[in-house]
Amino acid sequence: MITRLFGFKGGVKPESHKNESSGPPIQKGPIPKRLVIPLRQSIRSTARCLVQPGQKVLKGEHIGEGEGGLGTSVHASTSGTVVEIAPYPMAHASGMETLSVVIEPDGEDRWIDHTPLDLRAVSREEALAWLRGCGIVGMGGAGFPTHVKIGGGQGIETLVINGAECEPWITCDDRLMRERAAEVLSGAMILRELIGAKQVLVGIEDNKPEAIAAMQAAASKLGDGIAVVPVPTLYPAGGEKQLIRVLTSVEIPQGKLGTDFGVQCFNVGTAHAVHRAICFGEPLVSRVVTLTGNVARPGNYEVLLGTQVAELLQLAGPKADTDRYIMGGPMMGTELQSLSVPVTKGTNCVISASPALFPPPPPELPCIRCGACARACPAELQPFELYWFSRAKNFGKAQEYHLFDCIECGCCAFVCPSRIPLVDYYRFAKGEIWARERERQASDQARERFEFRNYRQEREKEEKAAKLAAKAAETRAKLADTGEPAPAPAEAEDPKKALIAAALARAKQQQAAVAPRNTEDLSADVQAEIADIDARREKLNQQDADKAP
Amino acid sequence: MINSPYIRKPASVQGVMLAVLIALVPAIVVYASQIAAVVLVNLTIATIAALAGEALVLKLRGRPLAPALSDLSAVVTAWLLALCFPPILPWWATALGVLIAIVAVKHLYGGLGQNPFNPAMVAYCAMIVAFPALMSQWPAAGQLDFATQLGLVLGGARELDAIASATALDTIKTGLRTAGATVESIMGQSENFGLVSGRGWEWLAPAYALGGMYLLARGIITWHMPAAFLGALAAISAAFWLVDPAHYASPLFHLASGGAMLGAFFIVTDPVSGATTPRGKLIFAACIALVAYIIRSFGAFPEGVAFAVLLLNICVPLIDMNTQPRVFGHRGDKAR
Numbered sequence: 001m002i003t004r005l006f007g008f009k010g011g012v013k014p015e016s017h018k019n020e021s022s023g024p025p026i027q028k029g030p031i032p033k034r035l036v037i038p039l040r041q042s043i044r045s046t047a048r049c050l051v052q053p054g055q056k057v058l059k060g061e062h063i064g065e066g067e068g069g070l071g072t073s074v075h076a077s078t079s080g081t082v083v084e085i086a087p088y089p090m091a092h093a094s095g096m097e098t099l100s101v102v103i104e105p106d107g108e109d110r111w112i113d114h115t116p117l118d119l120r121a122v123s124r125e126e127a128l129a130w131l132r133g134c135g136i137v138g139m140g141g142a143g144f145p146t147h148v149k150i151g152g153g154q155g156i157e158t159l160v161i162n163g164a165e166c167e168p169w170i171t172c173d174d175r176l177m178r179e180r181a182a183e184v185l186s187g188a189m190i191l192r193e194l195i196g197a198k199q200v201l202v203g204i205e206d207n208k209p210e211a212i213a214a215m216q217a218a219a220s221k222l223g224d225g226i227a228v229v230p231v232p233t234l235y236p237a238g239g240e241k242q243l244i245r246v247l248t249s250v251e252i253p254q255g256k257l258g259t260d261f262g263v264q265c266f267n268v269g270t271a272h273a274v275h276r277a278i279c280f281g282e283p284l285v286s287r288v289v290t291l292t293g294n295v296a297r298p299g300n301y302e303v304l305l306g307t308q309v310a311e312l313l314q315l316a317g318p319k320a321d322t323d324r325y326i327m328g329g330p331m332m333g334t335e336l337q338s339l340s341v342p343v344t345k346g347t348n349c350v351i352s353a354s355p356a357l358f359p360p361p362p363p364e365l366p367c368i369r370c371g372a373c374a375r376a377c378p379a380e381l382q383p384f385e386l387y388w389f390s391r392a393k394n395f396g397k398a399q400e401y402h403l404f405d406c407i408e409c410g411c412c413a414f415v416c417p418s419r420i421p422l423v424d425y426y427r428f429a430k431g432e433i434w435a436r437e438r439e440r441q442a443s444d445q446a447r448e449r450f451e452f453r454n455y456r457q458e459r460e461k462e463e464k465a466a467k468l469a470a471k472a473a474e475t476r477a478k479l480a481d482t483g484e485p486a487p488a489p490a491e492a493e494d495p496k497k498a499l500i501a502a503a504l505a506r507a508k509q510q511q512a513a514v515a516p517r518n519t520e521d522l523s524a525d526v527q528a529e530i531a532d533i534d535a536r537r538e539k540l541n542q543q544d545a546d547k548a549p
Numbered sequence: 550m551i552n553s554p555y556i557r558k559p560a561s562v563q564g565v566m567l568a569v570l571i572a573l574v575p576a577i578v579v580y581a582s583q584i585a586a587v588v589l590v591n592l593t594i595a596t597i598a599a600l601a602g603e604a605l606v607l608k609l610r611g612r613p614l615a616p617a618l619s620d621l622s623a624v625v626t627a628w629l630l631a632l633c634f635p636p637i638l639p640w641w642a643t644a645l646g647v648l649i650a651i652v653a654v655k656h657l658y659g660g661l662g663q664n665p666f667n668p669a670m671v672a673y674c675a676m677i678v679a680f681p682a683l684m685s686q687w688p689a690a691g692q693l694d695f696a697t698q699l700g701l702v703l704g705g706a707r708e709l710d711a712i713a714s715a716t717a718l719d720t721i722k723t724g725l726r727t728a729g730a731t732v733e734s735i736m737g738q739s740e741n742f743g744l745v746s747g748r749g750w751e752w753l754a755p756a757y758a759l760g761g762m763y764l765l766a767r768g769i770i771t772w773h774m775p776a777a778f779l780g781a782l783a784a785i786s787a788a789f790w791l792v793d794p795a796h797y798a799s800p801l802f803h804l805a806s807g808g809a810m811l812g813a814f815f816i817v818t819d820p821v822s823g824a825t826t827p828r829g830k831l832i833f834a835a836c837i838a839l840v841a842y843i844i845r846s847f848g849a850f851p852e853g854v855a856f857a858v859l860l861l862n863i864c865v866p867l868i869d870m871n872t873q874p875r876v877f878g879h880r881g882d883k884a885r
Contacts, residue, residue, distance in 0.1 A: 008877070014556055168556070241878065253878030330555040358555045365562050365616060366662035370820045371771070372560070380877045382825065385869075402876045410554030417560040418662075424552050 006249040008242045010378040011234040012411045014168050014331065016207055021292040022171040024299040026179055029315055031078050035103040035306035036088050036342040037063065038074075042137040042145045045070040051101060055082045058112040060283045063101050066132060072145045073135045075283040077304035080105035088340065091309075091327045091347065095337035103306065114281035119193065127194060127278075134277035135284045139269030140240075141328065141346045146270055150194045152259040158248055159197035160258075160265040161188045163204040163211065164231060164238030167329025170349040172288040173268050175300045177204065177211035180272060181218035187271030189222065190278050195264050199225050201247045202268075205237055206230040235331060236409045240265045242378055254379075254405040269348075289343055291316035293326075293351035303343055309350055310339035318352040326351040330358065331410040365418040373412035373422060379405045383412035387422050390429035395436070398429050406430075562661075566621035568769045569815065572760030573628055576811070579756040583749045584690045585636035587698035591643050592631045594702075598644040599627035602651040610656065622661050626650050629669040629815060633808065633855070634676070635687050637701040642683055646672045666862045667822045670855045677850065685851070687716045690749025717747035718807050719851035721798055731795035732802075747806065754810040761814025773830035774823065775813040781838035782809060789846070797846065807845070808854040812837070816854065822862045829865075829872035837861045 040046040047064030051057060057076040064074030080103045087097035117130050128147040136146040140162060161184070165173040177184060185202075192200050202219070204212050215228040231237050231246050241252045243265065250261045258264045266274075269287065276282040285305055289312065292298040296317035303312060309325065318325075326333040327341075327350055336350075373383035381402055389398035406426050413422040522530070580588045603623045607614050617623075627647050634643055650672035658664040677684045688698070720742075724735035736742045764770045782803055789797035803809060808816065817823065817834050824833035837857040844853025 012558065014558070245877075251878045251880055256878070326553075326555060328553075330553070332553050333555070334553065335551065335555075353555065360551060361557055362561075363616065365620065366660065368562060368565070368622075368662045368821050369823075369825055370565060370769075371825055372768075374825070375768075375771075378877065380874055382873065384825070401873070402879075405876045405878070408553075414554050414556065415558050415560060417562045417565050419557060419561070421552065423554065427552070 005229070005231060005246055007232075008237075008245045008378050009380050010376045010411060011236065011242075012376050012414050013233070014235060014414065016233070017169045017292070018171050018174065018207065021169070021290050021298040021300060022174050022208075026175050026288055026300045026302050027315075029301045029303035029307065029312070031105045031107060031109060031304065032307045032311045033105070034308065034311075035077050035080070035105060035304060036100045036308055036340070037077060037103065037306035038088065038090050038098045038100045038342060038344060039064045040090065040098045041074050041135065041143065041305075041345050042066070042070060042072045043143045045072070045145075046099060047071060047074045049085055049099065049101065051082045051085070053082055053084055056080075057082060057103065058110050060112045060114060060285055062133075066135075066145075070145055070148060071132075072137055072147070073133050073283065074101075075135055075285050076101075076103055077285040077306050078103070078105045079108050079110040088342070089338045091334065091336065091341040091344065100306075100342070114283075116281050117278050119190065119278060124194060131274065131277055134273075134282070135345070136270065136273050136277055137284070137345050138267055139273060139287060139345055139348070140238075140267035141348060143344070143346045146266070146274065149257075149259075149264065149266070150191065152257060152264075154196075154259070155262055156195045156197045156259065156264050157199070157262040158264075159188065159192045159195060159200045160244055160247055160263060161191075161200060161202040161268055161271055162238060162240065162243050162265055163202055163208075163215065163268040164243050165208070166205055166233070166235045166238035167331055167333075167349075168235075169292050169351055170290050170329050171292070172290045172300050172348050174208045174211050176272060176288055177208070177268055178214045181211075181214040182221075183275045184268050184272045185215070185218050185222060185226065186279065187273070187275035188226070188266075190274050191264075191266055191271060192225075197264065200227070202226070202228045203231045203237075203243045203247050204228065205233045207233040235411065236378055236407070239378065239407060239409060241407075254402075254407075284345060287343065287345060287347065289347055290349040291352075292349065294319045294322045294354040294357055295352045305343055305345060307343045308340050309336060309343070312343060312350060313339070313352070316352070319354065321354045321356070322352040323355060324353045326353055326358075331414065332408065361419045361421070364420050367416075367418055367420060370417060372415045372417060376411040376415045378409060378411060379407055381406060383422050386429070387420060387425050390425040393429075393432070395429055395433050399433065403429055403433075562620045562622070565769055566625050568764060568767050569625050570621065570628060572763045572769075573632070573815070575759045576632065576753055576756040577628075579752050580632065580636075583752055585688060585693070585698050586695050587702050588631065588636045590699065590702055591634065591636060591638070591640075592628055594640050594643050595627035595631040595647045596624055598647040599623040599651050602648045603656075606652050606656040610660075612660070617661065620661065623651055623655075626655070626669050629811075630672055632811060633669065633673050635684060637686060637688055637693070637698055638683060639704050640702055641704070642676065642680060643702075646676045649675050662821055665822055665865070667816065667819045667858050669819075670816060670858045670862075673855045674859060677855070685716075685719070689747070716807065716851055717742060717750065717802070718845060721802075722845075722851055725796055732798050733795070751805045754805040757810035757814055761810070764814060764818075770814065770818040771827075771830065773827055774818045774834040777831040777834035778813045778817050778838045779804060779809070781835035782842060785839060785842045803842070803845070807852040809841075812841070812854040812858070816858055822865065824865050824868045824872070826869055826872040826874055828874070829868040832868055832872065833861055833865065836864070 039049055045066065045068055047066050050065055051063045057063060058079045059076060061076045062073055063076050066072040082101055083104050084102040086100065088100040089095050090098045117127065119127055128151055132145065132147040138144040138146060163173055163177050188200050202215055204215065212228060212230050219226045219228050229247060236242055237246060244250055244252060244258060244263050248263050250263050252258055252261055273284045286302055287305065288300050288302050290300050296319060298316060301315050325336040327336050327347060328334060329349060330351065367384055367387060369384055377383055385401050386398055386403055389401060403426060408423050408426065410423050416422060600618060600623055603618055604614055607617055630646050630650060631643060634646060650668035654666055654668035654671045655664050721732060721735055724730050742748055761775055765772060783800040786800040786803040790799050817837055824830050840857035840860055841853035844850055844856055
């Protein structure tokens with residue numbers, strides 16, 4: 001079905017470090033002592049809390065109702081008691097907090113009643129609502145609600161299933177495809193039906209031969225219209241836009257969705273979750289997380305959402321010289337500020353970092369414009385120019401050079417011989433631009449408020465004046481009726497006019513009285529000259545006055 | 550705090566500069582064995598002057614010495630200058646040239662990465678304007694023994710006329726002013742000519758090209774600049790040669806003479822002062838070739854690469870601004 005692959009420009013080949021964790025099968029993590037389930041599980045949207053402290057919940061029970069267009073439901077990951085609803089830190093570079101439901105598991109892991117959805121019996125809208133209710137979001141990391149992504153499907157030609165997993169160290173998708181290929185493809189077929197795509201392309205980086213074999217075997221049972229395609233191992237081949245480019249030659253610009261170009265992309269984990277949600281009615285309450293790096297037992301663990309990293313790490317046993325933890329991969333992940341952060345739907349990997357595995361970069365040197373960053377940039381930007389503009393706080397120019405097309409994949413910083421943390425400069429510039437945009441909006445609002453206030457005051461004044469005039473007219477009319485002469489408005493104004501005229505005359509006199517001061521002590525000649533000039537000026541003034549009507 | 554990416558390719562500025570130095574080795578070997586062994590002394594003088602000048606300015610600017618001295622960028626400038634200067638240039642002139650490059654052009658503009666002009670080429674042009682006689686004395690291959698070369702370099706007796714021997718480019722240019730002279734007759738008369746260009750000197754060209762291939766293979770430079778420079782030089786010289794072969798030297802002569810190969814792979818490709826976009830690199834390098842050819846054939850100086858590089862350095866912001874590549878996903882957009 002597929003005849004050729006396309007390339008994307010740039011990209012890098014970091015050491016893959018996949019072997020450390022890809023060997024052992026996925027192990028089920030134990031039920032932790034405490035679950036902290038953030039109500040913010042999908043992008044830009046926090047669910048409305050449905051439970052109260054003290055309430056008993058079952059596994060899969062609704063605890064958060066998705067709000068707004070990008071909202072999805074949040075569920076209890078196991079049965080137990082809600083003990084607290086409070087802000088807890090989430091996995092973000094800033095250590096930001098988000099409202100979370102804390103559950104004390106009862107250890108029984110008792111499910112609520114759940115039944116499969118018969119896709120043939122329901123409308124497409126109902127199916128999408130079902131997925132929203134099951135809390136299905138993109139599990140590649142971005143957390144974009146799946147029902148929203150499917151919902152935009154019109155004229156979609158190709159469904160891309162993303163099994164590339166290009167970040168070093170991470171192997172959760174690899175293991176998932178090896179062990180649950182049929183389930184992943186079942187999810188893919190459901191997605192295909194819902195978006196109405198003609199073909200399904202599963203892209204897997206060619207450094208995962210076992211996953212490719214397993215998926216190809218499973219695909220062969222499904223017949224036509226589905227192809228498992230090995231793609232060259234080149235970071236960031238797993239970037240949605242890069243993978244779509246490689247498989248279909250379509251280039252999706254920043255800010256646009258694949259929908260506009262007849263192609264839609266879902267992560268293999270998402271496809272797996274869709275399968276569980278439709279075929280079993282299971283909400284998304286657990287996921288596979290890779291624990292690797294400087295640990296005794298690297299591997300993949302299926303853990304409940306809300307499991308705190310500190311507890312999660314016990315499964316793998318970090319070694320003593322671990323100095324920090326990275327959530328996600330080494331190219332785009334974030335360093336954890338706290339080990340109390342929980343596993344969310346987008347958590348694919350936690351890496352224990354040691355100075356030996358991830359040495360701190362040597363000091364930054366000046367940019368020599370060698371262009372290595374530009375050659376590595378998959379967005380085909382000129383990173384050194386963006387660096388220069390960001391550094392100089394020339395944000396307008398940075399935007400002109402497409403700063404916001406940067407996907408922060410880190411390729412430029414990875415290759416930079418001057419070891420400049422380029423991505424940090426872009427993050428800084430983007431943050432500043434957003435902040436200024438917010439400021440501008442705030443000041444716009446303030447100005448509008450101020451202008452409206454002025455308008456309102458003006459209007460009130462006018463209304464008052466109109467009212468007064470009406471009243472005066474009424475009074476005059478009454479007086480006229482009684483035969484008394486009404487005071488003429490002109491008369492009332494006269495004294496005022498006289499006062500003004502007097503003031504003007506005084507000012508004129510004063511002006512005339514002020515003589516130029518530097519004309520004293522001048523020689524007779526000069527004084528004569530001045531007098532002459534004054535005379536001429538007087539004459540001219542006279543002429544002007546004559547000419548004037 | 551360190552942010553992503555947490556891993557780095559083991560690349561360094563030092564590594565880039567080291568690669569350039571390694572790439573120069575074949576040419577140095579040819580130079581020392583075929584033309585003048587004293588070039589090794591010049592390289593040493595230039596290196597010492599560069600490091601001393603760099604250390605001095607860093608000290609004056611209150612900057613840490615170690616990172617800048619160890620990045621090898623000053624050594625690259627020093628070697629390029631030593632290879633550009635006549636091999637029998639007195640030691641103080643070599644040192645002066647290097648100091649102009651390092652102190653004035655590099656550090657007064659802010660140090661590594663800040664200079665809008667190629668430091669080596671500014672120094673070369675300054676020296677040729679300041680010391681035209683000294684800078685135009687090129688010994689023919691095998692003309693002087695090592696002791697004489699060393700004596701000249703270290704400031705011994707100078708008998709200008711005895712050693713004043715113009716380069717191949719210069720000989721052709723001055724020779725053509727004589728009535729009736731043709732390129733062929735001039736080349737036939739002088740024993741200083743080899744197969745295609747100056748005897749001995751012509752072997753430098755393939756040696757530089759070999760080094761250039763190494764830089765290309767290592768990904769230190771891209772193909773754009775050498776290809777555009779050499780291609781344009783060959784095309785322009787071929788056009789003139791085809792019209793009037795008696796008065797214009799062949800493309801092969803131009804490619805093998807003067808600073809053509811050194812320029813193509815080591816000078817034009819200086820990333821700091823050159824164009825950076827793919828299309829910009831092509832335009833930049835081709836324009837250098839055009840200007841260099843005009844100066845070589847019609848200008849007052851026998852060689853034109855250095856002046857051409859500086860002229861085009863001025864144009865880099867303009868070139869870069871107008872050749873920005875289209876960004877991923879912006880295929881349909883109008884190019885800026």
